[in-house]
Amino acid sequence: MPGKPDSSRTLRSAYADDPEMTELLEVFCEEMPLRAAALESAARERTWEELQRLAHQLKGAGAGYGFDQLSEVAGELERRVKALRDDECPLESVCADVEALADLCRRVRA
Amino acid sequence: MAAPGAGTLGSGLSEPGAVAGDASLNGLEQDDSMTIAAAHLSDTKPRVLVIDDSKDVHRLLKARLRNEQLDLSHAESGAAGLEAVQQEAPAIVLLDLDMPGMDGFEVLRRLKDDAATIHLPVIVLSGLHSSQDKVTAFDLGAVDYITKPFDLTELRVRVRSALRMHGLLQMLAQRAQLDGLTGLWNRAYFDQRWGEEVASCQRHDRPLSLAFFDADHFKSLNDTYGHPAGDQVLIGIAQIFQRVLRQTDIACRYGGEEFAIIMPETEPDEAVKVCERVRDTLENVCWERHPERGVTCSIGLCGSNGSVSVDAAAWLQATDEQLYKAKQGGRNRIAVHQFGGPGKPKLKKAG
Ligand SMILES: [Mg+2]
Numbered sequence: 001m002p003g004k005p006d007s008s009r010t011l012r013s014a015y016a017d018d019p020e021m022t023e024l025l026e027v028f029c030e031e032m033p034l035r036a037a038a039l040e041s042a043a044r045e046r047t048w049e050e051l052q053r054l055a056h057q058l059k060g061a062g063a064g065y066g067f068d069q070l071s072e073v074a075g076e077l078e079r080r081v082k083a084l085r086d087d088e089c090p091l092e093s094v095c096a097d098v099e100a101l102a103d104l105c106r107r108v109r110a
Numbered sequence: 111m112a113a114p115g116a117g118t119l120g121s122g123l124s125e126p127g128a129v130a131g132d133a134s135l136n137g138l139e140q141d142d143s144m145t146i147a148a149a150h151l152s153d154t155k156p157r158v159l160v161i162d163d164s165k166d167v168h169r170l171l172k173a174r175l176r177n178e179q180l181d182l183s184h185a186e187s188g189a190a191g192l193e194a195v196q197q198e199a200p201a202i203v204l205l206d207l208d209m210p211g212m213d214g215f216e217v218l219r220r221l222k223d224d225a226a227t228i229h230l231p232v233i234v235l236s237g238l239h240s241s242q243d244k245v246t247a248f249d250l251g252a253v254d255y256i257t258k259p260f261d262l263t264e265l266r267v268r269v270r271s272a273l274r275m276h277g278l279l280q281m282l283a284q285r286a287q288l289d290g291l292t293g294l295w296n297r298a299y300f301d302q303r304w305g306e307e308v309a310s311c312q313r314h315d316r317p318l319s320l321a322f323f324d325a326d327h328f329k330s331l332n333d334t335y336g337h338p339a340g341d342q343v344l345i346g347i348a349q350i351f352q353r354v355l356r357q358t359d360i361a362c363r364y365g366g367e368e369f370a371i372i373m374p375e376t377e378p379d380e381a382v383k384v385c386e387r388v389r390d391t392l393e394n395v396c397w398e399r400h401p402e403r404g405v406t407c408s409i410g411l412c413g414s415n416g417s418v419s420v421d422a423a424a425w426l427q428a429t430d431e432q433l434y435k436a437k438q439g440g441r442n443r444i445a446v447h448q449f450g451g452p453g454k455p456k457l458k459k460a461g
Binding site: 060062064 | 162163164165166167169170173174176206208210237258259260
């Protein structure tokens, strides 16, 4: 279990000061730990299709909510899972991406 | 609110007959705004359908487009999106290209393969670095693209622009169905709509009535006072329709001085009352160009209370026969026939 989030590693949204986004960002960030858990569980269960779907959605959403890095890492994971399913990518690199993405998910703050 | 003029026109067709004309019938000046008045559409907002597999994107667009004059609806997969297009008839579609299952390209292909949706404007939502995707989407018939993550200004401007274009196209399409002089629906529209109404009333066993109005002694009026006066009379009759008929009545210029009124969900008895109000109003108009000469009309009416099968053409002909009877009977009156109804056709005296 990850410990108390380190505030120095907090990821702030580029839209943190946009009043139009305040409410939306709060909801988005609140759900993030759940998504991190879902990513890890899909990797553990090796349900690659589900993992690919989760990554795809984070890729599409992240930057829109002001977290460019989230989109980048999720995009990378999506690509790797796709490759893994085609036997073109080692399991280890997927696991590393899942870890990196889950970590990002736990660090986002409105 | 930043409502682009034409954009607000984008929401479905309204019936010209539903537009209550406010012009004084004594001053029946030709009013350029009339044809436009007929094309005034209801002020419901245009519907924008977003098809994207990500809930987050839906929420984001909802927040980002909150202040736009539009109704947003959502579908979370390609298949659900195609279904929603059928159900909701959106004005434009925002379509994610990258979706699991049926992707955006396939959705676009299917929309463009279907005559009913071939002209539906589709804006694709694509990733920042996928220019080949954009090219493919344009080839498939997309009108525009928006890259994710959304640039706010760009998002709004592109949506507005697509809605404006949609509104103009709607207006043009509707103009092609309107009569230029009177602003009523034209003959082409009548022919199509009449077929639909007959089919629908028979499918659901509902009442339906049709009336033909023909201005009496119109040729002599033209000969005596000139064609501009004749035109004013036609415009005046159209204004009476717009004022006296009900929201649901469909007023069309059938040709020359003849008008056809489709009255859905209306039994002949009720239709007679409606037509009688028009006849009575017209009879009492004082015409600016010829105050000494009034104008009347003869009316043939055929209706059904439901559960009758007459085809559209036969119904039309029967209505024409009633009009002929009204003329023969002395004009300025209604002749009525009820399909499957009690008794013989009856002739209703004026006044
Ligand atoms: Mg997507």
